[in-house]
Amino acid sequence: MPFKKLHPHLKDVLENSEISFPTALQKASIPTIKSGANVFCIAPENSGKTTTLLLTTLNKLKCEAVGIAPRAVVLVENNDNALQLFDTFVKYTKRTSLRVYVADEKQHIDLLKSEIFEGVDILISTPKIMNKLLLLEGLNTTQLKIFNIDDADFLTKNTSTSDLMLITQSIHKCQFVMYAEKMHPTLKRFENYFMQYAKTVSI
Incomplete structure (x- = not known):
């Protein structure tokens, strides 16, 4: 049972x-x-993708703050x-x-920069804003352990792909996990870039 090997805090939250x-x-x-592998999680709506993202991310960080980046x-x-x-994250991190x-x-982007510099463990953002923060040197990515893309189907129908590619070029030694309802050819192509050797879990 996957839940048995999660951090005790997460098991309490689930209970x-x-x-x-x-x-x-x-x-x-x-x-x-x-x-620790790069993973494509492909499953229909209401199959538990977001909860999976929450649990694995918080478990990876051992449910505790470290550093400022x-x-x-x-x-x-x-x-x-x-x-x-x-x-939703706040409910799980109480x-x-x-x-x-x-x-x-x-x-304002300057406010985002200053607040992030004060110390953040988990950053939630759109590709556009994160790319802007990187361009303005308002984000340190050297400590990243896991990079999730929630409901990644949106990458197949708008201009966020270019922002995503620019973002991932600045990140090294990080696990990437992508959640989507279907494995689109657009998502599959990311294997040639930041999703190298990715495993696919499809339900």
């Missing part, structure tokens, strides 16, 4: 949320992600998704020292 058993996706993907990134399609995911930060595109 309090009355989540006793992993979904088919979680059962197959959590051990694969914990292995982000150690995990979650890219999402738009600002509304970023704010929604932030609220009673931990982890610092979750959303790069709200409605805020």
